[in-house]
Amino acid sequence: MTTGVTGWGILSAAGVGPQVFADALHGRRGTRHPIDTMYDEVLPEAQAHVVTDFDIKSHLGRKGTTFYDRGTGLALVATAQALEDSGLRVDDKNRRRVGVVFGTTAGSLSSTMTFSKDTLIQARPYLVNPALFPNTVMNTAAGQAAIRFQLKGVNTTLAGGPVAFLNVLRYAQNTLDRLRADALLVGAVEEFTPHSAWAGRHIGITPGEAAGVFVLERADEARRTGRQVHTELSPVVCRFSPGGPTVDAVLACADAALDQAATTWDALSHSLISGTDGPMAAHIRAAMALRAPRARQLDLEVTFGDCRAAAGVVQLAASLVVGAAAALMVGWSEDGALAAAVVRGCADVRGHRG
C-alpha cells in the first residue's frame, strides 16, 4: 500500500506558496533577505533565508491568531494551502479520520526562552503571560492546526531535527496503513527568530526558515475519489547510528529505502540530502554521485538555508517542483539519527490551487 500526496503548501525564503518556491529553485528569485528590521534584537547576520514580511493576520485574519508564535503561524498558513490544493473537504462525517503529524527540533525556542526569561526579569518570578504558556509545549502548531481546521483525528508531533520530516512521513504511513486515519496533514516548521539565529550561529549552521504541509492519503483511495495524486511515497526507513552518523550508515539506510521502493541507484532521477554540513556531507554527495550517475543532485541548503526540521519538507517540495521521476530523500543528524525514502512519479505542480 503506498501513500500519496494529494495537496501541499509551503512557505520558504522564496516567499509564500509553491510557485515562488519553484522560481527560487530554478534560480529566478533571490532567497537571502536583509533582516535588520525584522527584530528589535541584534542578529548575528545582516541577511538570512527567511520568509519576508510574514504577517499572520493578513493570511488568516485576527480571530484566534493573536497569540500564535511565528512557527505556528507559518505552519497554519501552509496547512490552509495544502487543504485548499487537495480539495479534501473536512466535515462532520470525516473529521475524526483526518489528523495532523508535524515535525520539530525543539518546538519554538523563542517561545520557551522568552517565557523563561520573564521568570528571571519580572518583579515576581510568576509574572509570565499565561496566554503564551501553551506556546512553550512542542505540540502547539499541531494543536492549533487541529483547532483552526477542526481536525479530530490522530494529532502527533515528532522531534527529529534534520530528519524530523522523514520521521513524520514514516509515522503517517504507519497510521494510514493501519487504517487509523484516512487523511493526514503532514508537515514541519522551523521558524527564524533571534533565538534560532543565535543558536544556529553557536553551532555553526546557517539557519533557514520554512514551513511545509502535505495532505497524505492512501494513494489508491485518493485516486478512486477522482482527486489528483501529486506523488507516491515508498516506505520511509528510520534508523539510528550509535556513536554518531557515518557515511556507511547513511548509505546503508539509503540502500534500505531503495529496497523498500523495489528500485535501484541506477533508476534514480534525483537525489536530495539534508543533514549536518561538513566533510561528511561532501563524502555522502560524492558516494551518491558514484552510485547514481544519472541522478541530479539538488543542493537545497544553498538556496533555502539549513531548515532543520523543515529540511525534509524542502526536499519533498523540490521533488514535486522538478517533477522527479524517482527521487531519493536522505537525512541525518549530528546525533546519529538517519532516514531515507524514495518518492516517485512527481507531477508537475503548475496547476497548484493553493
Place this chain on the structure above:
Amino acid sequence: MDRVVVTGLGPVSSIGIGVADFGRGLRAGRIGTSEIAGFDSTGFPYVHGGEVHGFAPQAMVRRVDPASWGRTSLFAAAAARLAVDDAGLGMGDVARDRIGAVVGTTSGESQVVEALTAQQVAGGFEALDPKLVELVPAARLAHAVSEELDASGPSITITTACSASNYALAYAYEHLCSGSADVMVAGGADSVCRWAHAGFYRMGALAERACSPFDRDRSGILTGEGGAALVLETFEHARARGARIYAEMLGYGLNCDAHHMVAPNQDDIAECVRQAHRSAGVAPGDIDYICAHGTGTRANDLVEARAIRDVFGDRPPPVSSIKSMLGHTMGAASGFGAIASTLAIADGFLPPTVNWRNQDPDMPWLDPVANVARTARVRTVQNNGFAFGGNNAITIFGAMDEVRA
C-alpha cells in the same frame, strides 16, 4: 500481526527508582512531592514539586557519558537501562537493528533551555554556550536511550506534551505489530523547570502543597519529573528467549479535541476511550481499573470523571491518580501510568489516590481508591493520558492469557 507483551519496567521517580522500589511506593501510597530544590523558588508563593532528589545517572547508565547529555535525556537513558535489566535482556538476545526507542516528552531539555536563558539575560545572545545549544534538540531523549542500549533501530522522540508516553507506547506497539522490530523501549521523560512552575501557577492550576485528585477540595497540580521506560516485545520473541511476561499491551486510542489548547473536552475523551476499547477488543465491562490522567485541577478531573461516566455508566471501575504521589511528571506521566497499570495486573493491587479527604458531590459515581492501596484481581487496565493541544492518548493492558497465545 504479532501480540505485544511487557517484559521490563524502568521507573526513575520521586517515589522510587527501579521496579521494586516504585512498586513499594505505589502500594504504600508514598508521597514523592517536596520543597523544590532544582531551581531557585524564591518569590514563588507555592514551592512544592515532584522532584527526583539525588538522581545519580552516572551510577545507573553504562554506555552514555552523563557529561554529554541533558538531565531529561539522562532520565530517559537511566529508565531504559533499568527496564532492559529488569527484562533480563542481554546484548545477545536481540539484533541491534531489531531494537528501537520511542520517548515522549513535554518540554525536552527544559533545564538546558533555562540555563541558556540565564546566559542570555546575563550576557546577551553572544554569551550562549555552544555546548548547551547542542543539547537542546528534543530528539536527543530517544537517542540517549539508543546510545545507552547500542540500538540501531528507530529512535524517535514524540513531543505531544502530557500524553506523550502513551503516544510513544502506541508507536512502539505499531513497530512490533508490523514486524519492523522485535523489541522496543518506550516511555517518557521530563525535568522540573521554573517556567512550567510559573506557567501553571499563573494559570491558577498549581496546588500549594498537596495534589489531591478527585477530592472535593482539590486545588491543582504539582509539577514533577522523572523517566519511565517499558520494554515491549513481540510475544514470539519474548517466548523464544524465555522472558518473564508482566502483561500484554492490547491496544490504544489516539484523537484530538480540536477544541481548546488547554481545556479538555469531555466528548472527545469519551470517544478516545471507545476507540481504545475497540482497538484492544475489550468492552467497558472488561476494564477492572482505570489509571487516570487525574491532574488534580478542578476542571480536568471533573471532565475526566464525566467522560468515564459517559462510557462506563454510573458504576465505573475504580479510578485512581498516581499524580497524587508523583505530581505531574508531564511527558513521563502516562509512562508511569503504564508501569503502574502493568504492576496492578502482575501483582494484583490497585494503586491509591492519596491526599483524598471528601467525595466530590459532582462525581458521586467515582471510586478513587482513597488513600490506601487495594488488593484486587486485575485483568484489564485502561491508562489515560491527556494533554495541552487536545492530544488524547489511552493505552490498554491485559493479563497475559496463555490460552489466547
